[in-house]
Amino acid sequence: MNHSSTANGTADSLEVSTKAVEAEIRDRSDPQHVLADRVAQLYRQMPIAIGATFIAGAIATFELQGRWLKELVLIWWAVVVTFSAAASLLLYAYYRSADKVASARDWLRWLAIAALGNGASWGLAGGVFFRSLSDEQQVFLAFLFAGMASVGIPVYAASWPIFALYAAGILLPFFYVLLTFGNRLFVEIALLVPLFYAINVVIAYRLTHVFESGYRLRRAYGKLTQDHQALNQRLEGQLVELEEARRQVEASGRKLALFAERAPIAVLELQPDGTVSEVNHAAEMLFGYAAAELVGGSAKKLVRAEFHAEFDRTWQELLRKRESMSGLKIRNPRRDGIDLICDWTVTPLVNFRQEVIAVIAQGRDVTAQLEAERMKKEFTSTLSHELRTPLTSIIGSLQLINSGVMGKVEREVGELTEVAERNGQRLLDLINDILDIEKIESGKLALAPELIPVDALVEEAIVLNKAFAERFNVRFDWRGDPQRKIFADRKRLLQVMTNLLSNAAKFSPEGGVVEITSADAGGNVRLAISDRGGGIPEGFRGRIFGRFTQADSTATRQKGGSGLGLAICKRLIELMQGRIGFDNRPGGGSTFWFELPRQHTA
């Protein structure tokens, strides 16, 4: 049962595959090409047809002449020769033609005409001569016709309609002559003629199909071979490309490995479970372990035990998110037990199924950097406190002496204590400015902006700088502004104003006036401080808001100041969403101005 069903199945599948093959063959063979193949086969057989016609015609002419119809036979012979010549010309034209495929149907038509002509020339002989011939000659002619019709089968087998035309050309007149001869035997023979004709046509028909399927198969095979070759070529091309790609991947892999190996930062390749699978030279140098001591072990060897739980948490997060993490500061113990602090960037490598297959960890030793940052902070704090405390005593003592409350001192002593006080103050200003700049640039300056009436602000700034005005014998001129308000940090804005007012006072001529004015400037309020000093020298204008800049060093000695004042002003004003600048005044002197928002802006 099983066996038979299996056998059936196999037979079925064979049948199916045969049908499939036939369909495949039909698909792959171009009908036009198959037709052209058949036409070529027909033309190849033409010499046989021409030769046979010529020879048989010659024999017939020889056999039939010598009677009263000698002239007629010769005319017939001329017709046969002419047809043969025309057929030869056609054959010649076909072989010379460059276009055998596209116009195959035309060539077939011409051949059909030639075949009909060929057949009809024999038919002519039958129709014209038969009645007048002797019995023997009649037998000869009948035999000749049968032979010629039979010869047509192999010659025209590639196209049965052509054979049918050709044979009809021979047999139709003969059939008619036999039928109308008035002889019972001949009528009987005549009746056999269509049968003979039909059988021959059927044979030709079958042969045509054999030819056709043969050519179709050949075409399909050719196409298949072609496809196969093309496929092979493509495969070969792809193989070459693949090989090239593999080589490139290998090369870039080697390059990457080289980069990692020679990189100055520690690079570790870790497995998803945290096992170290590779380390570079820098990692060996940094942690003091040989690669063999780390590879195969857990990465936790490089993490202090008390941080293992944190390490696990971060690791799980990394595996879950499958995204690179950077800026991880981890305390890594070296082989000798000394802790390093490294800044790690860890990157999970993910395959096409989104599984983490490895983690690349790159670590940079930032111990020294962090230490430097700590020291800088400590230094800033020291500057702030430890330097200011003694300066308080120094400047305070000198101020008390110079104020005269401690009693009169000798004039020259007094001059010296004033020099000491002035320079102590300068040192203090410098320290304060440096601290300010440091604070601003490290982004640690917290501003508390509020709406401030301009009038009160300027008044307060003038009071704060009264000492400067007196010292340089300058008058601050302010007409008042009861309306305007600005949005700024009060303390820091006073610092800016103090800087600008003291600068203006310092650089004004003796007995000069420093004008302070306010105005609208778009959505901002502009405050301007103008003096009648020497103006800003051409070469100094570009860097006036830079650090440690003063127009000339004698000014520093005479007038004091750290050279940081305007740099601080610029940064403060910009932090408060404003801008600062200066213009040279017509008629001498300069105007320093800043603009700040009228109200809080996002």
Next chain:
Amino acid sequence: MPERPLNRVCYVEDDEDIQRIVRMSLERVGKMTVAVVSDPTQAMQTFAEFKPDLVMLDWMMPVLDGPALFRQMKLRPETSSLPVVFITARASQPDLDELKLLGAAATISKPFSPRDLPEQLRAIWAKLP
């Protein structure tokens, strides 16, 4: 504004140089009566004996710093209402805000000018309730 003028000031400060300058400033320029305390732990006793109008506290001191002493003063009825002015070289805005909240009268930052200090204190005194 208190009825009488500012006269008796007690200054708690561990740095003897600054002590001296402040004493001279307040006595000579400000014509005030001054008591200075070098050891903040002794401050309470001095307050009780000297009975100051106003107390000045240094921020940074060993053992007991200014803010801590201030908190102690707030806990005692006899010192809780004394006006306190802080002298400081380094204080962040949040620190100052906290002191204001606790009831400090004012803060004066180091370095201060001994010439102007009496005037500054009198201005603070004048603003007291």
